[in-house]
Amino acid sequence: MSLDEQKIDVREGIVHSSIPEEELARLSDDVIGALKTVYDPEIPADIFELGLVYKIDIEDDRMVKIVMTLTAPGCPVAGEMPGWVENAVGAVEGVSGVEVEMTFDPPWTPDRMSEEAQVAVGWY
Template identity: 65%
Template sequence: MTTQPADPMEGAPLIRPSTTDHPLYESVVEACRTVFDPEIPVNIFDLGLVYTIDISPQNEVGIVMTLTAPGCPVAGEMPGWVQDAVNSVAGVQNVEVQMTFDPPWGMDMMSDEARLELGFM
C-alpha cells in the first residue's frame, strides 16, 4: 500500500506572512523598491516578486522572493542586488535572500501601481 504525501493544511497561506510590525519593515520595503527587473520598468516589490520579509528581533532580515520566470537572465544576480540594497538600511544586521518558484509568480501579484505603470489598468 502506498501513501500519498500530506497536502498543506487547508487554509494555510502559500506565502509566509511578513513581519510588518517590525520598526525596520518600511525601510526594508523601500530598499526593495530600489531594485528593478531590467526587463520591466517596475521595482521588484511592486511587481510582487518579494513574497516574505522576515525581520528578527536582532534585525536580521530574511527575504523570500521569486522571479517573473525561472529562466530570467538575471536570476543569478538579482538576489545579490536585493541583499546589497537591504544591507544599506541603517540598523539591519544581516540579510539572507532565498529564491523560490512556489508558488509561481503571476501578474495578479502586482500592486495597482505596477499594473498602472505597465498599462494593465
C-alpha cells in the first residue's frame, strides 16, 4: 500500500521516547489539542481533523517536530501556517520548542479528512 493510499498515523513518532509514559500521553494529547486550534482559513475545520498533519514526533528533550502539508501548494497562507502551528504547539506546557516541516509528498486529498471535518464542510 502506498503512502497515498494509507491513513497516516500521526502518533507513530510519539511512541518511541524515554519520556515517562504518562507525561508523553499528556504531551501528545495537549499537542493534538493545540493543533486543533489552528484552522485552515478557507475550510471550516482545524488542520488536524483535515488531515494536514502527517507526523508528530516528540523528542526526548521535548522538542516537537511536525510534518504537515497544506490543502494545495499554492495555498494563500503557506507562509503563515507554520508560524501558527509553532505558536499553538509552543504554548503547550512542557514543550521545549517546535519545528514545522512542510511537505507536499504525498499531496493532501480530501480522503485524509476525519468524519468530523467531513461533517463540518458538508461532505458527509
